[in-house]
Amino acid sequence: MQEQLFQKKIDAEQKIEPKDWMPDGYRSHLIRQISQHAHSEIIGMQPEGNWITRAPSLRAKMILLAKVQDEAGHGLYLYSACETLGISRDELNSQLHQGKAKYSSIFNYPTLSWADMGAIGWLVDGAAIVNQVSLQKTSYGPYSRGMVKICKEESFHQRQGYEIMSEMANGTKEQKEMAQDALNRFWWPSIMMFGPHDSDSPRTGNAMKWKIKRKTNDELRQDFIDKTVAQAELIGLKIPDPDLKWNEERSSYDFGEINWDEFWGVVNGNGPCNEQRLNHHIKAHEDGEWVRKAAKAYAEKQNS
Amino acid sequence: MEATIWEVFIQSKNGLAHKHVGNVHAEDKEMALQNARDLYTRRNEGSCIWVVKSEHIVSSVPEDEESFFDPSNDKVYRHPTFYKMPDGSKHI
Ligand SMILES: [Fe+2]
Ligand SMILES: [Fe+2]
Numbered sequence: 001m002q003e004q005l006f007q008k009k010i011d012a013e014q015k016i017e018p019k020d021w022m023p024d025g026y027r028s029h030l031i032r033q034i035s036q037h038a039h040s041e042i043i044g045m046q047p048e049g050n051w052i053t054r055a056p057s058l059r060a061k062m063i064l065l066a067k068v069q070d071e072a073g074h075g076l077y078l079y080s081a082c083e084t085l086g087i088s089r090d091e092l093n094s095q096l097h098q099g100k101a102k103y104s105s106i107f108n109y110p111t112l113s114w115a116d117m118g119a120i121g122w123l124v125d126g127a128a129i130v131n132q133v134s135l136q137k138t139s140y141g142p143y144s145r146g147m148v149k150i151c152k153e154e155s156f157h158q159r160q161g162y163e164i165m166s167e168m169a170n171g172t173k174e175q176k177e178m179a180q181d182a183l184n185r186f187w188w189p190s191i192m193m194f195g196p197h198d199s200d201s202p203r204t205g206n207a208m209k210w211k212i213k214r215k216t217n218d219e220l221r222q223d224f225i226d227k228t229v230a231q232a233e234l235i236g237l238k239i240p241d242p243d244l245k246w247n248e249e250r251s252s253y254d255f256g257e258i259n260w261d262e263f264w265g266v267v268n269g270n271g272p273c274n275e276q277r278l279n280h281h282i283k284a285h286e287d288g289e290w291v292r293k294a295a296k297a298y299a300e301k302q303n304s
Numbered sequence: 305m306e307a308t309i310w311e312v313f314i315q316s317k318n319g320l321a322h323k324h325v326g327n328v329h330a331e332d333k334e335m336a337l338q339n340a341r342d343l344y345t346r347r348n349e350g351s352c353i354w355v356v357k358s359e360h361i362v363s364s365v366p367e368d369e370e371s372f373f374d375p376s377n378d379k380v381y382r383h384p385t386f387y388k389m390p391d392g393s394k395h396i
Contacts, residue, residue: 017366019363020366021367070346073342073346076328077343080326080328088306089306089329090306145326146326149325153346296307296331298332299331299335
């Protein structure tokens with residue numbers, strides 16, 4: 001009965017709010033998805049943070065700093081939304097530290113050159129935007145409102161990345177090579193960000209029925225590819241996929257088979273930087289312990 | 305033990321009402337205000353911020369929506385369209 005009422009609300013495009021009745025499966029799906037999203041924003045600060053002190057100009061440094069700060073903000077909006085489902089921030093962190101909660105695999109790849117800052121902004125934020133734009137219409141109110149706020153902030157992220165790529169692609173021969181190399185390394189991991197094919201994604205059914213997700217992994221991936229190919233061409237870079245071809249009938253690009261062994265390898269902890277990323281997060285969390293304690297002691301003293 | 309959760313309300317422009325935007329974790333009210341500023345006003349979103357401990361918010365229950373808001377529905381005379389105005393009356 002309650003479940004029918006709930007589904008009726010969803011079908012009528014109404015939002016579900018924290019105190020509304022919801023099926024356990026809806027709640028746990030949201031906790032998993034939103035926490036994974038939050039952890040991705042926070043872990044995603046590392047590969048870019050790596051370049052803040054080595055940015056090639058003051059302008060580039062200020063931009064990168066502001067971008068990384070935004071990502072911290074995105075993580076916090078999402079933790080906030082997740083907490084409304086009845087799980088604490090401590091529990092969310094501990095799930096991450098124990099490897100029970102995932103984050104996007106893309107952040108387990110290293111950032112080897114300045115061009116990678118361009119590739120990340122353009123491709124990784126670009127892919128995230130495609131996903132997040134569709135999630136603005138997710139059925140859970142706090143998640144939806146978080147997405148609206150995040151989307152407003154994201155557009156500068158992608159543009160600053162594309163600007164870096166465009167400048168390097170039109171720069172010296174070495175710069176152009178660096179830009180192409182960054183695209184070569186980040187292209188496939190970026191299109192893997194949308195997750196497995198719909199046919200291999202057992203939870204998609206419920207997520208679509210409950211309108212947590214509004215488009216499937218494959219639909220989102222196709223959207224992203226169709227948007228991005230012309231941008232690469234415009235700045236004279238080549239997408240590293242020999243099977244990439246315009247399909248007149250579908251009005252979309254056909255593309256090559258994704259290396260799913262690599263994808264699952266990285267998801268399951270064997271990417272180039274999994275250990276480093278997680279250890280760094282754990283260390284930062286533990287190093288901050290005394291600050292949290294001091295703040296608490298100070299607040300208690302004020303109140304006594 | 306986790307820090308307290310504070311709900312954040314922002315007045316986007318002088319003269320407008322404060323609007324709920326989300327929450328922050330903080331140990332005391334000063335820290336709550338500073339965290340709210342850093343998190344929710346990085347692009348001049350506001351001219352004033354309120355923070356309120358989440359535990360102090362009292363909410364009605366969505367399940368009781370109908371009965372809770374019922375009394376206002378049958379008082380149609382609260383709406384201006386309820387009244388018959390004489391033909392030709394203006395500015396009223
Ligand atoms: Fe983000
Ligand atoms: Fe971003």
